[in-house]
Amino acid sequence: xxxxxxxxxxxxxxxxxxxxxxxxxxxxxxxxxxxxxxxxxxxxxxxxxxxxxxxxxxxxxxxxxxxxxxxxxxxxxxxxxxxxxxxxxxxxxxxxxxxxxxxxxxxxxxxxxxxxxxxxxxxxxxxxxxxxxxxxxxxxxxxxxxxxxxxxxxxxxxxxxxxxxxxxxxxxxxxxxxxxxxxxxxxxxxxxxxxxxxxxxxxxxxxxxxxxxxxxxxxxxxxxxxxxxxxxxxxxxxxxxxxxxxxxxxxxxxxxxxxxxxxxxxxxxxxxxxxxxxxxxxxxxxxxxxxxxxxxxxxxxxxxxxxxxxxxxxxxxxxxxxxxxxxxxxxxxxxxxxxxxxxxxxxxxxxxxxxxxxxxxxxxxxxxxxxxxxxxxxxxxxxxxxxxxxxxxxxxxxxxxxxxxxxxxxxxxxxxxxxxxxxxxxxxxxxxxxx
Numbered sequence: 333x334x335x336x337x338x339x340x341x342x343x344x345x346x347x348x349x350x351x352x353x354x355x356x357x358x359x360x361x362x363x364x365x366x367x368x369x370x371x372x373x374x375x376x377x378x379x380x381x382x383x384x385x386x387x388x389x390x391x392x393x394x395x396x397x398x399x400x401x402x403x404x405x406x407x408x409x410x411x412x413x414x415x416x417x418x419x420x421x422x423x424x425x426x427x428x429x430x431x432x433x434x435x436x437x438x439x440x441x442x443x444x445x446x447x448x449x450x451x452x453x454x455x456x457x458x459x460x461x462x463x464x465x466x467x468x469x470x471x472x473x474x475x476x477x478x479x480x481x482x483x484x485x486x487x488x489x490x491x492x493x494x495x496x497x498x499x500x501x502x503x504x505x506x507x508x509x510x511x512x513x514x515x516x517x518x519x520x521x522x523x524x525x526x527x528x529x530x531x532x533x534x535x536x537x538x539x540x541x542x543x544x545x546x547x548x549x550x551x552x553x554x555x556x557x558x559x560x561x562x563x564x565x566x567x568x569x570x571x572x573x574x575x576x577x578x579x580x581x582x583x584x585x586x587x588x589x590x591x592x593x594x595x596x597x598x599x600x601x602x603x604x605x606x607x608x609x610x611x612x613x614x615x616x617x618x619x620x621x622x623x624x625x626x627x628x629x630x631x632x633x634x635x636x637x638x639x640x641x642x643x644x645x646x647x648x649x650x651x652x653x654x655x656x657x658x659x660x661x662x663x664x665x666x667x668x669x670x671x672x673x674x675x676x677x678x679x680x681x682x683x684x685x686x687x688x689x690x691x692x693x694x695x696x697x698x699x700x701x702x703x704x705x706x707x708x709x710x711x712x713x714x715x716x717x718x719x720x721x722x723x724x725x726x727x728x729x730x731x732x733x734x735x736x737x738x739x740x741x742x743x744x745x746x747x748x749x750x751x752x753x754x755x756x757x758x759x760x761x762x763x764x765x766x767x
Contacts, residue, residue: 334661337374337383344368357746357755359645359673366674372660382648382667385657386674388681388702393657394649394670395702395710402649402668404712409648411508414528417569418576419715431715433563434573437485437556440718444621445554446484450723451618453479454730456491461762466740469758473589473727474498477582480723485577487555488538497534503527505583509749531578535571577716579750585720587643587751588634589727594758595637595688597739602690605629610732611765619729627725632690634724638706640688643751645673647708672705673752736763 340348347368348361362384365373371387385394394402405412405421412421419430436442457476461467475494478501482490490497507524542557553559556577560570596603609627613619625631647670655662662668677685681703683692702709707717714720731737738761747755 334656335659337372337660337662338369339374339376340365340369355745358748359746362671362674363677366671372657380667382669383662385668385670387678388675388700390657390670391672391675391702391705391709394647394668395708395712398655398657399710399712401651401653401655403652404649406648406650406667409508414504414508414579415576416572418572420576420580427712430573431712433559433565434556435715437554437559438715438719442554443719443722446480446719446722447621447624447726448618449483450480450726451730453483454727458731458734461735463764464761466759466761469593469760470586470590470754471757473593474501474582474586476727477585477589477723478578480585481577481582484719485556485581486538486574487542487553487557493534497530500527500530501579501582504531504579505750508579531575532571535574535578536567539567539570539574581716583751584643584716585723587641587753588637588720588724590754590758591641592634592637592724592728593731593737593760594739594744594754595640596633597737597758597760598742599688602629602633602688603737606633606728607732607736610729613729613733615733619726621722624722624725624729627729628694629690630725630728631721632693634721634728635693635704635706636688636690639676639682639704640686641746641752641754642672642676642706644706644708644714645746645748645752646671675703675705678703734765736765737761738763 344364348364351360351364352358354360365375365384366386371390372383372385374381374383385391403423404427405423415421417426419427419434422430454476456479457472461472475498478494478498479490482488503523504527507528538557539561543561546553546558546561553562557570557574560573565573596606606629609630613623649668649670651662651664651666651668653664655664655668676682679685681700707714707720740759740761741757744754744756744758747753
């Protein structure tokens with residue numbers, strides 16, 4: 333007979349609290365619970381009793397086997413309030429139809445055409461770095477990824493709006509980040525509406541401008557904004573998809589790049605290998621997609637950064653029916669959370685799981701399916717996975733072509749925002765490379 337999912341013992345809860353206070357982030361507490369209870373455990377907090385699931389078997393269950401009874405949309409979560417009917421928070425046919433429309437602009441065959449825009453956006457930001465200055469890579473990478481996303485997927489230049497809308501973007505990310513709302517749904521969210529209004533004004537404006545530009549045109553657009561307009565979606569539904577991409581699309585790439593710079597800053601030998609690949613490219617020339625794809629060690633570094641610090645570090649679902657996993661029953665209405673972070677550090681599936689070792693991704697040994705989940709898995713895997721990897725390779729290569737970097741502040745810890753970010757940032761001294 334199925335059993336309820338176990339809850340951690342009082343002793344484990346105390347150890348988890350101590351671990352969280354030492355590490356200064358809640359992931360340390362989840363690590364303690366996992367070690368004591370196993371690959372399924374339930375948290376019991378006032379107003380918050382999710383079931384956590386860890387490991388490839390759990391991931392396969394959530395992403396494939398039980399996915400029809402696990403809903404992405406939870407009306408109580410701020411992300412639904414923000415994205416409304418964005419593809420990320422839709423289920424069933426609504427999700428499938430939106431994804432079908434949005435997929436082509438993120439398909440691998442489109443990436444070669446995006447390289448020049450990616451290179452130009454990166455150059456625009458890093459050209460402003462003064463020789464010997466200290467810059468925060470978390471901030472600088474956010475600028476770059478916002479410019480890249482809007483130029484490639486929306487076919488607009490965000491640079492004139494970057495200073496004005498940078499803080500509203502941050503505010504909206506904070507709005508959907510974990511916080512007291514998880515325990516108390518009525519917690520005030522001050523300042524959010526003003527910031528959202530600023531983003532909405534911008535998005536509705538570019539939609540209107542693009543509609544006018546497309547009127548009477550026989551040119552079939554390939555960018556996401558143009559495709560959504562030509563598909564007949566109304567302005568509100570297009571806004572929801574653009575805001576989904578603007579928030580989720582750039583924030584994940586920002587976190588990936590910031591963690592990559594941090595890890596390379598703390599591992600000089602790996603940094604030297606990434607530098608060597610970057611500096612083997614022809615200086616002053618935009619590399620083509622083949623040369624970017626051939627940055628082998630850089631690719632391993634990106635995958636290892638994604639393993640240790642996955643930007644989307646958990647997946648949250650709502651059980652629409654009673655579910656059975658292994659010997660456990662999960663009642664309908666339960667929040668089900670599968671931990672990507674713990675799965676990708678699971679000692680049963682990763683050798684030295686807490687160690688930064690890019691070479692592990694270059695071996696012929698095949699990884700256990702669903703043990704690496706940085707882009708999810710199953711039918712709803714991340715539609716921007718290929719885009720994000722090319723973007724990260726290109727940005728790292730361009731930065732290391734032009735600069736030597738030194739990590740200034742090494743006391744960095746994970747922060748559970750909308751994505752898993754390095755806190756308080758990644759401060760690096762940049763020195764122009766003399767050749």
